[in-house]
Amino acid sequence: MAGNQTSFDADVESHLEAPMRCMGLYVAAASLICTAAVAADTVHGFWRKRYWFPSRYFALNATSLTLLAVAVKLPMDLTTRMYAVTDRLAKVSSLVFISTAMANFLPSLGSMSDNDVLMNVTALSILIVTVTVNVTIQVIQIHAFLNARVAFPEEILAIGCMLLMLVMFASTALMIPSTKTYLEKKYHDMHKTATNEEMLDTGRSCNMKLRGLIKKYWVMAETSSPQFVIARSVTCTTSGVISLIIAAVLLEVEIRMAMRVDIFNQSVSSYDWSTKWVLISQTIGVLLGTVAPPSRWFVAINCRSRNEGYSKTSIRDAFFTVEGYWTQKMVEWRQSSLSVRIRHRTSRKLLHHLRGVFLKLCIFLQHVVVLSSKLLLFVSVCVTIPIVSCVGYAGKLKRRKGISSEYSTADPDSDIGRYVLLLEGEVKLSTKSLENILNEVDSVIRKGKKRKPTNLSILVNRSCNWNGVTEFDSRRIPRLHSQEDVPYCWSLPIVTLTSIALALPNVEKRKSEQLMKSVTEGISYVKLIDETLDKKGCLENIRTAADVVWVQVEMYHKWQDRDLRETALTGENADEILRQLCDRAEKTVVEFLTEERDCLMKNPLNWPAHVIAANSMYRLGRTILLSHGGESDETDDRMFEHLSVTIADVLAACLTNLGRVITIKCHRNAIEEREESVRNAARLLGETEEIIAHLHQRELPFSDADQTASIEEWRAVIERGNKIINLSSINLSKFYLKKISFTSADLKGLGKTFIRPSGD
Structure with a gap:
């Protein structure tokens, strides 16, 4: 009887665990979708020569968080026994995968509103804390068997890096509102400068003025792009170092285990062979995801290493000073009144004091995070300065042989660097980065020329x-x-x-x-x-x-x-x-x-x-x-x-309004929309340059350019002009008739004979 019961229980358990293989494939599919999005961002960055790799396809949102929650299903599984090599490695790869994903979509925080940043970072924190708690429970539960736990040090290190990455996220999120406000003010100041220069610039053709205007706004939009600002920040460069380290840890443990056993066929869990596909898909994702974050780190090192003339003061300001925008928001919260209405004065005072203590602690931790990140960057710069100097010297020799900088010939505005918008304490943007920005706008205009409306030009x-x-x-x-x-x-x-x-x-x-x-x-x-x-x-x-x-x-x-x-x-x-x-x-x-x-x-x-x-x-x-x-x-x-x-x-x-529309599209109040709006303006200029040049040569029926906006204004002005012309013609005819009649009458008195005009 007992044997029958045991057999029945085994059959039930077997039927219940049968779908687990499909669940493992589901986890692998979610990981592959995230990997595809990361790969798309990487390809897009290389294609546009944006080596800070903006988060265009793989961003922090509800979809990516849901996919990540599915991808980390294995580490969060507390009931399934996963002790074999493939099972353990799949758990470690899941932890590394989520850390790599976080490093990749960190710049996407810049594209969100303040409320969206708060909600998304909170949701991500809940996910990370949940994963950490689940892994901790597993460790505590089998504490007596830790000696037999495969890849335990790497698992703990992956958890630590994941938490450290979350700290980088929180630190970056806290500085976003202040940086946006600061860059908004700088942008509007430069917008006034660009507008005044446009009004004074009367020597160039309409198309050349539009090209120059687009380049100015392109540089402003690109350098003040919130994603680019975050990618330049020290917390983002630190996340690149973390992602590089954690990827190396995953490869190390996989190679070490592969030298001992067949890591793809050592699974005894209910997920069975599907853990192999989870391990493969997430390893590929980690490898592809460890391109963009370290690249941002290398760009930051290169930019600072080429910044010659560092003095003791500049070194202290660049690497050992925490700028105000890192803590400004928390200082404002600390100094502001409570939003909660409490009538009892003592309770209100106590709550205000507790909030102040908590925010003071957060400000201190923010200082620690920023200074640590800057110290890491400083060490990286000190180590790489000799290499960068050698590469830079070789580049100068190459240019002396006849290969000149494209920027010097491509951009007629020698002062275009004035329109680069930087935060307080940021180093000057490298010439190569500025060249890439300007070359991109030229490329967009050229692409627009290839799509010029030939049939429309014929009709116009x-x-x-x-x-x-x-x-x-x-x-x-x-x-x-x-x-x-x-x-x-x-x-x-x-x-x-x-x-x-x-x-x-x-x-x-x-x-x-x-x-x-x-x-x-x-x-x-x-x-x-x-x-x-x-x-x-x-x-x-x-x-x-x-x-x-x-x-x-x-x-x-x-x-x-x-x-x-x-x-x-x-x-x-x-x-x-x-x-x-x-x-x-x-x-x-x-x-x-x-x-x-x-x-x-x-x-x-x-x-x-x-x-x-x-x-x-x-x-x-x-x-x-x-x-x-x-x-x-x-x-x-x-x-x-x-x-x-x-x-x-x-x-x-x-x-005739095309030039005006291009000018309007260059300037956008919303900081998140500027980059795409200027890109559309550049494409529009490329497509319609010939039409704009042709119409610019024609005389308009009025002098005020604002009247060209509406067809009703056009009709009113032209009809009013036609009435004036008609009235002038009538008055002129009457004048000549009167003049001729007067002369005839006058001459008749003198005895002269003239032919009278009709109607006299």
């Missing part, structure tokens, strides 16, 4: 004046509503006119396709200009309507479910097609106004997208009929050409 070149900006919508067309005219954004008339042009019959397919390609290339720039210059968001619904129309036109060649290709093939003339489109649009607007009872809809800016699009089609279609109605079928091609020129005029007027 067809514009010879700005008449199309006012002629596309006639004031003589009656409104369908009692409110003011619905304002236009730049994109709405372009997409509406393109829809009409594509619907015209008797037009060569080649011309329609060419127009479609040109507008497709241009509409992305037009939408960008609309979005950037509409700062208050007043035209958001108008932009949405244009976007809805364009999606239908570009993807399906339809306007509000009517196929434009079928319309062009019906055999009807252009007038009939335009009337159909106008009647359908008018019906849509009238039905909406008749049925809608919402008071908000009295304002045309709040209308639905399809109603705004229909109102635009009605007005533009009626305007074309008013100008070209009644002509024969033979004029369809000419009508298409007229519409193409009108679209070109509106596009050209809109694209």
Whole structure:
């Protein structure tokens, strides 16, 4: 009976432990996902020559923390017996893996808000403490068998390094708010300087001024990037040393065990053979992850080793002084009042005192961490100075032979180094680092040139004046509503006119396709200009309507479910097609106004997208009929050409804002957005340099550049100018008529015979 019970228990245990192999593979898969993200960051850093390796794909967030929690499943398992070599090594590799992961996504703290930093660091601390407690419990439980525990010293060392890495995390997190505030002030000061220099710079062309402006803001954005600031910090360089040490420990224990047994086939746990895959995947992750953190350490050593002229004072300031931003936040907390309301004065005073003592201890520990990190860096610099000096001397000899620095020729602004933003106590950025930064912006502009919109340039070149900006919508067309005219954004008339042009019959397919390609290339720039210059968001619904129309036109060649290709093939003339489109649009607007009872809809800016699009089609279609109605079928091609020129005029007027948009995108208030925004500005300049140069040569109808932002302002200025010209012409004609009449009458009195002007 007992034997049957034992057999039954064994069967139950076997069935319960069967899924453990799948769990081991799950752990290995989570480790591989983290490894892939680390590898992507490493490749991205090498590709962009950012040897401080920003955390782009592998950052501290909920996803990475969840993956790490899965990856450290083995060390947290208190119930499974794991005494064999492969099992023990898998536990050690998990501890080393999480330390390496922490070193890799440490710079990502700079991309978070203060609240996100607090939440993520707290979550990471809970995970690390939980792992530490679990491993400690295992050690205490089998204290009597420690002599037989495989890789026990390496396991304890891995736990110690993991806790030390957590200390580096906390220390770095505490200095982030202060550094952001400090760099924000420096950035805005340099922003004023750059703006003033731009206003005074009148000698260079528009494109050269934009290039210089982009380089200045690029340097400011790159050097003040919170991730780059953290990567330059001494705590981050120390984490690189820790990751290098812990990786060496893992390799040492694996090599030592491999010399004794087959480390991939020594598992007796319930995870069975899956621990082998855990060990392999995490070892690969540690090896790949031990590229970026030590690289940041080497860059810091190289930068400080090349900084010549160290005196005793500068050495003390650089390596044995704790700058204020490391403890500023804690000092502010210590000096501030309590956020908790306590009426009893004695209790409030006691709580304030306890908080002050705790923060004083934290400030002391922060000093210890920073000074220790600086001491480690100082020792590293002292050891490597001879090597760096030899390499630097060899580089100078190489340049003397004719290989000059690319920076000296690539950058026309010799004072670009003024725009490097550094923290207090930071050494000057190396020339090579500055070269890489400037070379990257040149590379982005070159990539943009390869994507320049050729078809758009052809269409814009067809514009010879700005008449199309006012002629596309006639004031003589009656409104369908009692409110003011619905304002236009730049994109709405372009997409509406393109829809009409594509619907015209008797037009060569080649011309329609060419127009479609040109507008497709241009509409992305037009939408960008609309979005950037509409700062208050007043035209958001108008932009949405244009976007809805364009999606239908570009993807399906339809306007509000009517196929434009079928319309062009019906055999009807252009007038009939335009009337159909106008009647359908008018019906849509009238039905909406008749049925809608919402008071908000009295304002045309709040209308639905399809109603705004229909109102635009009605007005533009009626305007074309008013100008070209009644002509024969033979004029369809000419009508298409007229519409193409009108679209070109509106596009050209809109694209005069490109320089302004590039300037706006260079400057961003949010420090986390600047780097990507300046990159987009550089790419945009590369793509549109030729268009900007072409439009810059044309004379604008007004002198105030701010008036170019809105198409309504363009129309108002041009119409006002046309009225002035017309009035001047009328007055001038009257003057000459009066002058001629006066002279004739005067001469008649003298007996002379002159031909009277008509109407005299």
